[in-house]
Ligand SMILES: Cc1cc2nc3c(=O)[nH]c(=O)nc-3n(C[C@H](O)[C@H](O)[C@H](O)COP(=O)(O)OP(=O)(O)OC[C@H]3O[C@@H](n4cnc5c(N)ncnc54)[C@H](O)[C@@H]3O)c2cc1C
C-alpha cells in the first residue's frame with residue numbers, strides 16, 4: 001500500500017476552510033449509475049475515497065489538476081472550479 | 095476598478111508572461127491576473143526550458159533567470175520489468191556560452207519571469223481567480239474576478255490560463271477535453287548533495303543530464319516517464335493518457351512508486367530527500383484537437399489552446415511563442431488604431447501557422463490516433479527490444495547466428511511479419 005498522505009505531507013497548502021472548490025453534483029449517481037468510479041483511482045491525491053459503493057470527496061490535498069472533472073465524462077457529475085485566489089496548493093518547486 | 099486596459103492577460107505561466115511582457119514593453123496598458131499566491135505556485139513542468147523561445151523575448155535571460163543545469167546529455171531508455179535498453183547523445187557543443195536547453199524549477203522561474211513583466215510596466219495582480227469572461231453583444235469586453243467589485247474591462251483578453259481552460263469552456267468557445275487527448279503526469283523532486291549528483295551522472299559544474307523513459311513502467315498505457323537533473327535535486331515523473339488510466343485502473347502514484355523502484359532508476363535517486371509531490375495535465379491531442387484560437391475581443395495561447403508537441407515533450411516554448419505572437423498581433427492593431435475584432439485577430443492564427451508551433455504540430459497530426467490504435471508500441475516492443483539485447487549480450491556458448499534467429503523469431507511470434515511492417519509504416523506516416 002502506498003501512503004499517499006506521506007507524499008502530500010511534503011506539500012504546502014493554504015486550505016480555504018469550509019469552501020471546497022470541487023463538489024460531487026449528485027452522490028446518488030456515483031453509487032447507483034457510475035460503473036467505473038474512475039475518480040477513486042485516477043485522482044493523483046486520492047481525494048475521492050470509496051466506502052462500500054459510496055464516494056466521498058475531501059479536497060484538502062487537491063493538486064488542482066482537473067483529472068476528476070475530465071475522467072467523469074459519462075456522468076459529468078463533478079462540479080469543478082479553481083479555489084479562490086491565493087488558496088489551495090502552493091508549489092515550492094513545481 | 096473602472097479604468098480600462100489595452101489588454102488583460104489571464105495567467106502568469108510562460109504563455110501569459112510572454113504575452114504580458116511583450117505588450118508592456120511596447121508601451122501598452124496591460125493588466126495580468128494570476129490566481130496563485132505568486133506566479134509559479136500553481137505550475138508544474140518537467141522541466142526543460144528551450145532557450146530559443148525565451149531568447150526571442152528576453153535576449154539576455156541567461157544572466158539573471160534561475161536556471162538549474164544546462165543539458166549536455168540526453169538519454170532515451172526503454173524499460174522492461176528489470177532491465178533497460180537505450181541510447182544517448184552527449185556533446186561538448188552543448189556547453190557553449192549560449193546553451194540550447196536548461197533544466198528549471200517552475201516556481202522560481204515563473205516568479206523571475208513575472209518580475210520582468212512588472213519591470214516592463216504591466217500591472218500584475220496575484221491571488222485573484224478570474225471566474226468568467228464579460229461579454230457584450232457577442233464581444234468579450236473584460237473579465238470577472240473573485241475579488242469584490244472585481245469586473246475589469248479591456249480592448250482584448252488574452253487567455254493564458256493553462257490546460258483546463260475553464261474560461262473559454264464556460265464562454266462556449268470550445269468543449270471539454272476528451273480523456274483520450276490529455277495526459278496526467280505525477281512527479282516528485284528529490285534533493286541530493288551536488289557532488290553526489292555530479293558523480294552519479296558523470297557531469298561537472300552546471301552540466302546536466304536528462305533521461306526520457308518508455309516501456310514497462312507505464313503498464314502498457316500510452317505514456318512516458320522522465321528523470322531530469324537539477325542543481326541539487328532530481329525531478330522524476332510519469333504521465334499517461336487519462337483514457338488509459340480509466341482502463342487500467344492503476345493509480346498514478348502507484349506508477350510513480352514503481353518507477354522509483356525500477357533497478358535502473360533506484361540507484362540514481364538513492365538517499366535523496368523527497369520534498370514535493372505534484373500532478374498536472376498535459377494536452378496531447380495535437381493539431382487536430384486545437385480549438386478556435388481567437389474571436390471578438392479574445393485570444394487563447396499556450397496550453398489553454400492545446401499547443402503542446404507531446405512527441406518532443408515541448409510545451410513551454412510553444413506557450414511562450416504563442417503568447418509573444420498574440421501580443422505582437424495586438425500591438426500592431428493598437429498602432430494602427432484598429433479594434434481587436436475577430437476579423438483583425440485572424441493575423442494571430444496566420445502568424446502561428448507560419449511559425450514552428452503549427453508546423454511541428456501539423457507534422458505529428460496523425461500521431462495521437464496511431465498511438466491509440468497501437469497499444470503494443472508501449473507494451474510488446476519494450477519487452478522485445480530488452481529481450482533481444484539480453485540474448486545478444488549473453489555469452490553462453492550459443493553461436494551468434496542462432497541467437498539472431500531467436501531474436502527474429504521472438505519478434506515475428508509477437509507481431510507477425512506483416513504486423514511489424516505495418517507498425518513501421520504507421521510510425522513513419524505519423525511522424526513524417
Ligand atoms: C509533468 C510535465 C512535464 C513537462 N515538461 C515539459 C518540458 O520539459 N518542457 C516544456 O517545454 N514543456 C513541458 N511541459 C509542458 C509545459 O509545462 C506547458 O506547456 C506550459 O507550462 C504551458 O504554459 P501556459 O502558460 O500555457 O500554462 P501554465 O503554465 O499552466 O500557466 C497557466 C497560469 O494561469 C493561471 N490561471 C489559470 N486559471 C486562472 C484563472 N481563472 N484566473 C487567474 N489565473 C489563472 C495558473 O495559475 C497558471 O499560473 C510539461 C508539462 C508537465 C505537466
Ligand code: SF4
Pocket residue numbers: 024029030031034035036037038039040055071072075076077078
Ligand atoms: S467518476 Fe463521476 S460519477 Fe463516477 S464516482 Fe466519480 S464523481 Fe461519481
Ligand code: SF4
Pocket residue numbers: 022042043044045046047048059061062063064065066067068069
Ligand atoms: S483536481 Fe486532481 S487532485 Fe484535485 S480532486 Fe480532482 S483529480 Fe484529485
